[in-house]
Amino acid sequence: MAEHVEDARTRIIDPRPRVKYLQGHVPRAVNLPLSEVYDRETLAIHSEERLPEIFGKVGVDFDSTVALYDSYDGQSAAMLAWLLEYLGHPRVMILSNYIEGWVKHGGQILYRPVPAEPKIFGKKLGRRGRALLNEVLQGGDSKLLDLRSEDEFQGKVSTEPRSGHIPGALSLPWTELIGKELQFLKPQQELRERIGEVGVNLSDRVITYCSNGPRAAIGYVALQQLGFENIQVYDGSFHEWARKPDLPLEQGTIQENPRVRPVAPAASPCVVENLPGMAPAE
DSSP, rough: HHHTTTTTEEEEESOOOOOHHHTOOOOTTTTTGGGGOOOOTTTTBBOTHHHHHHHHHHOOOOSSSEEEEOOOOOHHHHHHHHHHHTTTTTTTTESSBHHHHHHHHOOOOOOOOOOOOOOOOOOOOOOTOOOHHHHHHOOOOOOEEESSSSSHHTTSOOOSOOBBBBBTTTEEGGTTTTTTBBBOOOOOHHHHHHHHHTOOOTTTTTTEEOOOSSSHHHHHHHHHTOOOOSSSEOTHHHHHTOOTSSSOOBOSOOOOOOOOOOOOOOOOSSEEEEOOOOOOOO
């Protein structure tokens, strides 16, 4: 991140709420709170026409590299990174440490807001990375990963009219992917082992979901770090599914965990960048 702070071609984005941004941010970082990409009434992300306008207003275009950072637990950065890739942006990265880690390792913090320099950000959609309701209903040979808590998965708690999980889903709480000591994600070897235990192969088509997207986006980024290439986020998630009374739900912990091949390391499109002088999280 330090080298990108001085690079005018890099647009640094702080996705935290405005009040957190003003309490201290990375130099040159503009503020784009995650809430800005959601429709406040429906809780759905804005349209494919509106999203490029939102990113363009904070200076994102296809000629720039986008660097994101976050506080615990990285949901906002992960969600914006996924959206940018869905819109076709080719160079997106997330700081491997939270901003608290940036400070701990001597990174500079500023307090005045950075004015954005608007750009024209088009879109190059290839339908890559996003699953809509009809694709989840079709199922096929995809593996459906539920990134909510175990209690949400089992139906013990819910913020929706109905509780439980989408039939056939595998439970992988997002907290089992989050790192320790200010690290965004766990080391890759730990991620491989946990995802293998769930029953997911590197060659699988995977659809992640949660309540309305951000935790599912953490799953998307984590799987990318392990070399998964066929991953989609169902951003409508449980919020959309549970509000359709004709759609089935399951409760409890019933899920299959077939024997799987080890997940092999590979390069990933959405880069989780390490701080200068720190070893990669392997």
